[in-house]
Amino acid sequence: MSEKKVDVEVSKEDIDKAMGNPQKQAQLTEMEQINLMMKGVKHKIIVCSGKGGVGKTTVAVNLAIALAAKGLSVGILDVDITGPNVPKMLNLEDERPTVIPGTNTFTPVHGPMLSSGGPIQVMSMAFLLETPDTPVIWRGPLKMKAIRQFIAEGNWGLLDYLILDLPPGTSDETLDAMQLVGDNSGVVIVTTPQEVATMDARKTINMSKAMKRKVVGIIENMSGLTVKCPKCEEEIKIDLFGSGGGEKAANELNVPFLGKVPIEHKIMQQGDKGVPFLISNPDSVSAEAFDDIVKKIRADME
Ligand SMILES: Nc1ncnc2c1ncn2[C@@H]1O[C@H](COP(=O)(O)OP(=O)(O)OP(=O)(O)O)[C@@H](O)[C@H]1O
Numbered sequence: 001m002s003e004k005k006v007d008v009e010v011s012k013e014d015i016d017k018a019m020g021n022p023q024k025q026a027q028l029t030e031m032e033q034i035n036l037m038m039k040g041v042k043h044k045i046i047v048c049s050g051k052g053g054v055g056k057t058t059v060a061v062n063l064a065i066a067l068a069a070k071g072l073s074v075g076i077l078d079v080d081i082t083g084p085n086v087p088k089m090l091n092l093e094d095e096r097p098t099v100i101p102g103t104n105t106f107t108p109v110h111g112p113m114l115s116s117g118g119p120i121q122v123m124s125m126a127f128l129l130e131t132p133d134t135p136v137i138w139r140g141p142l143k144m145k146a147i148r149q150f151i152a153e154g155n156w157g158l159l160d161y162l163i164l165d166l167p168p169g170t171s172d173e174t175l176d177a178m179q180l181v182g183d184n185s186g187v188v189i190v191t192t193p194q195e196v197a198t199m200d201a202r203k204t205i206n207m208s209k210a211m212k213r214k215v216v217g218i219i220e221n222m223s224g225l226t227v228k229c230p231k232c233e234e235e236i237k238i239d240l241f242g243s244g245g246g247e248k249a250a251n252e253l254n255v256p257f258l259g260k261v262p263i264e265h266k267i268m269q270q271g272d273k274g275v276p277f278l279i280s281n282p283d284s285v286s287a288e289a290f291d292d293i294v295k296k297i298r299a300d301m302e
Pocket residue numbers: 049051052053054055056057058059080083085166167168221222223261262263264265267268269271272286
């Protein structure tokens with residue numbers, strides 16, 4: 001784990017002491033533990049959407065990669081308890097968090113190490129399932145308990161960024177995540193350009209505003225597909241899910257528009273292989289678009 005100094009309210013020693021000492025830990029309530037962990041994180045980014053399948057996990061994972069590649073210490077918490085995909089997209093499916101002996105705390109799984117900022121730290125419900133096909137058949141309160149434990153009982157150490165990858169919608173997990181992150185947090189909303197997705201994205205933006213969370217902006221994912229005509233080799237752009245819907249929603253709701261990421265076959269393919277496209281295809285159109293988006297996010301958060 002990185003020993004890099006970040007401008008936070010606690011020291012790594014404070015966190016290690018609380019996490020490695022059962023008596024000290026027993027003196028703290030769950031909420032005090034969560035607050036302690038959150039004080040060690042400089043910036044928290046909640047990646048969410050109204051609609052499912054629009055590319056939240058793809059964005060969350062590549063955002064973590066982009067930040068870690070800049071030498072920042074990064075953690076990613078998979079808040080999708082029933083559909084946890086972060087380990088799959090980082091090729092960490094067979095990993096397990098390490099339980100700290102004599103305590104009920106754990107060290108998150110160490111993911112890719114891209115710079116001196118240390119390995120990306122990852123926690124997900126997927127690490128606790130017997131097989132990747134095991135379903136999590138839980139009601140809201142149990143899911144919320146798991147999220148709280150992932151934060152309170154994980155020794156995340158000091159982080160520049162914690163990225164939270166949320167399930168779609170505005171209920172249990174989203175509500176809990178927005179409440180728990182505290183200050184220095186921002187919400188990034190992912191949508192496809194089509195109306196049925198932007199309509200749901202608007203709800204998430206209004207929820208973030210109601211919960212007094214800063215909206216960092218909207219990303220329009222799956223925005224256009226460029227294909228080559230097999231006969232004449234001419235490039236043809238197809239707006240499979242329409243175009244400009246995310247930007248329109250951003251303008252109407254008066255929140256920043258962060259950019260468009262096109263549909264690229266390799267994004268899907270590499271996601272399934274567990275290699276984020278920023279690593280597998282750093283020169284692609286999507287990687288360039290994403291680079292711009294990350295700059296805007298950093299400019300806002302930092
Ligand atoms: N720009 C893109 N081009 C091509 N495929 C993409 C793109 N963005 C995401 N995908 C693919 O679309 C599928 C859904 O993406 P992802 O899992 O990131 O969405 P999600 O919003 O996190 O889904 P869920 O709501 O289920 O959590 C994945 O197979 C992913 O690889």
